[in-house]
Amino acid sequence: MRVAQVLVDSGLVHLDRPFEYLVPEELDEAAQPGVRVKARFAGRDLAGYVVERSDVAEHTGRLAPIRTVVSSEQVLTPQVLELARRVSRHQAGTVMDVLRLAIPPRHARAEKALPVEPPALADGESDEPAADQQVEGEDPPSPVPAPEVWAGYRAGAAWWSRVAAGESPRAAWLAGPSRPAASDWPRALAEAARAALLSGRGSVVVVPDQRDVARVDAALTEVLGRDQHVRLTADQGPQARYTAWLKVLRGHVRVVVGTRAAAYAPVRNLGLVAWWDDGDDLHEEPRAPYAHVREVLMTRADVEDSALLVGGLAMSTDVAALVDAGRVHLVGGSTSRREAPRVLVAGEGVDEERDGPGARAHIPSSAHRAASAALQQGPVLLQVPRRGYLPAMSCATCRAPARCPECRGPLALPAPDQAPRCGWCGKSPRGFECPHCDGTRLRAGIIGARRTAEEIGRSFPGTRVITSGAGEVHEEVGSQPAIVVSTPGAEPVAEGGYAAVLLLDAWASLDRPDLRAAEEAVRRWVLAAGLARPWSDGGVVVLCGAPSHVTIPAVEALVRWDPQWFAARELAERAELSLPPTTxxxxxxxxxxxxxxxxxxxxxxxxxxxxxxxxxxxxxxxxxxxxxxxxxxxxxxxxxxxxxxxxxxxxxxxxxxxxxxxxxxxxx
Structure with a gap:
């Protein structure tokens, strides 16, 4: 008897297990473990995967036969199946929930167009590179020296060399800011992938968004050469994405860079899993079972005994907890203050006496002076926490937040030529009357990116103003003087770095009702400030709108450029209160x-x-x-x-x- 255990995509949590099916004689050769099949389940033909074959059935009754084999491609590898099982257990989900994310939909034309065997194997060559293999009786090959980009970090050269030697070290890498392209973080990730290839192993690199994928993609092409890696992202068409995924499955390439779903890419002989900017919420899967990239890749490193690298300009408390527990070891983290930009806090020192009320303006006088001087040298970046024009409004008399009379939602001004509109129901009230003081006039509560672009444009007439945010994100800007107004995460990379970076409305980032508000504020500030030129080249960062009546650790971490200290402090406070990630x-x-x-x-x-x-x-x-x-x-x-x-x-x-x-x- 030919029996197959099939994982059926029933969508039912209580049926999250394989079921036995009879393999018809005509499907015996094709119905191998890992292939897609159709099977009868609860009166319907449902998709599924064969996970195991046997000659004896555990079920004593009659078995239903497999209806058809959709494709002979063995898309579900044993490693990905084990990964899916572990992730689903940890997340209280189902295996099929994970596999829907891990395996893209089939594209028949892509399967037929791509050669089954890699080009090297088509000529009878070996699947494994021989550069690192030692012939009996010969001296062992000399170790490959670590690249300059890793040698510049504390313990970086040692980590890279161990990966190149075939070992599996695990590291949390705190990258340095204000680096030129030849030593910036995309180049470091590309060199890490090369180290895995030198040991005959593959690698998976996951970054938050498409712009980061483009930067790492360019670095991988420069380091590894053309056609040595693939991209896996959601913006690829069905055929392009499935072709790239098949290249990995069939062994055409061993290096993958992409966003969340790339974490499951079926790389052969995996030697390295890496992800960048752990704190970015784009790493959180919005669909069941809601696994974070960190959880997926750490589990995968355990399943396939691979090296691990989590990098970032800032450090999340989750990564700090891993370092504290000894599960990963710190690489870098000793940035010289001359390598980072100079950081100033508007309103401190003599600013209050010299500038008066201007020291606390939306764009303080000290920030205006820094931008004016920096525009003589190159572009200036303004990071604004909120998009839109006036995303929140308040009563002009008592400053109470303005609310919609219909649903109590916040009132916002979408554009200067439009009426205030509710952010919840979308209605525009005919008039405003404050329930606290009976005031009838509105004022700006929070100033968005569009309004900021207007203000800064009037302050510097004749200077080009570029806005980057939702709907229009710029990847790069040149080295010529210009003002770039951006929301967090949409900051373009400037050629040669920004001469100045202004971080506006710091209070808005710190005052969110969120457990991770301060942690996220540091991450946003550091990522933007890291695009500035180093202190030695005149780079300056001005933090505007930070409360001055109390010492704030997040502000102190930025001024000292010590995100590791802040993450460790935050983790210790969470441990005292039994808050995640300590529980x-x-x-x-x-x-x-x-x-x-x-x-x-x-x-x-x-x-x-x-x-x-x-x-x-x-x-x-x-x-x-x-x-x-x-x-x-x-x-x-x-x-x-x-x-x-x-x-x-x-x-x-x-x-x-x-x-x-x-x-x-x-x-x-």
Missing amino acids: WTAEVVADRRRVEPIEHAVRAAAPDAQLLGPLPVTGSQDKRRLVVTAPFGDGPLVAAALKDVRAGESARKAADLTSVKVGHLTVG
Whole structure:
């Protein structure tokens, strides 16, 4: 008897396991482990993957046959299957949830157009590079010297050399700012991929967005040569994306760079997993099972025994926790102040006495002077926390936030020639009357990027003003004098670096109701400031709008250029309060009638677990939000209990299943 175990994409949590099917004789050769098939399930033909073959069935009854083999391509590798199983267990999800993200939809034309064997193998050559192989009786080959970009970091050359020698060291890399292209972070990532190739292994590099992919792609082409790597991103068409993915699966290339989904790329003989800017929320998967790139790649490094590298100009508390636990070792982190730009805080020192009210303006006098001087040397960057024109307004009399009379949403001004509009319901009230003081006039509460571009344009007539943000993101600007107004994450790279960087409305970044508000503020500031020229070349950064009545660690970290110190301090404070990432955490959103069974299930699985809430969910009368925290040792038990809850709901055909997001607690 020919039997296949098939993972069927049923979408049902309680059926998250393989099912046995009979393999018809005509499909025996094609229905191999890893191929896509169609199988009859609950009266429908559903897609699935063969995960195992055997000659004996465990089921004693009659087996249904596999209907068809969609393709003989073995798209589900054993390594990716094991990775999917581990990630789904950790995230209280299902294996098929992970595989939908890991394996792109089939494109038949791409399968036929791409040669099955790599070009080198077509000529009878070996799949493994022979440069590092030692012939018996000969002296071992001399080690390849570490590239200059890694030799400039503390412990960087040692880490690179160990990867090139075939070892699997794990590092948290704190990159230096204000680097020229030949030694900037994209070049360092490309050299890390080359180290893995020197040992006969492949690598996966994950970055937050398309602009970062383009920069690393160019660096990989320069270091490895053309056609030695592929890109995997969501903006590729179905055929282009599947072709690139097949090149990896079939062994045509061994290096992949891309965004979130590239973390699952089926690289042969994987030797390195790397990701950049751990704190960027683009690394968080918005679809079930909501796994962060960090969780996926760290699990993958365990599954395939590969080297690991997490890099960034700033350090997230999650990475700081890994360093503190000894799971990764620090590389870099000793940036000289002359290599970083000079950082000034507007309103400090003699600014208040010299400039009066101008020291606390939206663009303070000290920032205006710095921009005026810098424009003689090159471009100037202004980072504005909010997009739009006036994204928030307030009463001109009492300064209370202006609210919509219909839904109590915030009022905003989309453009100077339009009426104020509610940010929730979209309606424009006919008039405004403050419920606190009966005032009828509005003033700007928060100034957005468009309004800032207008103001700065009037201050520097004749200077080109470039805006970069949602809908129009610029990748690069030249070295000529210009003013660039950008929202966080959309800052273009300037040729030769910016002569000055102005970080506006620091209070808006620090005052968000978010557990990670200060951490995110440091990350945004450091990423923008890292685009400036070094202090030795006259680069200056001015932080505007920071509160001056109290010492703020986030501001101190920027001035000292010490994001590692800030991350360690933040982690210590979280540990005192048992907040993530020092504890296992999950956010659960469920129907209000299911909260009590969930609480019982969690307490039965882990008596030491704590439950916070439930709290109402904005926009829903029946939904409740519950936060579960537990010691890390109890995390797998709580995850299993929450999955059992979801499986029970699925078996009862509940209309809306409970949502579980492990490790995604952000709102305070």
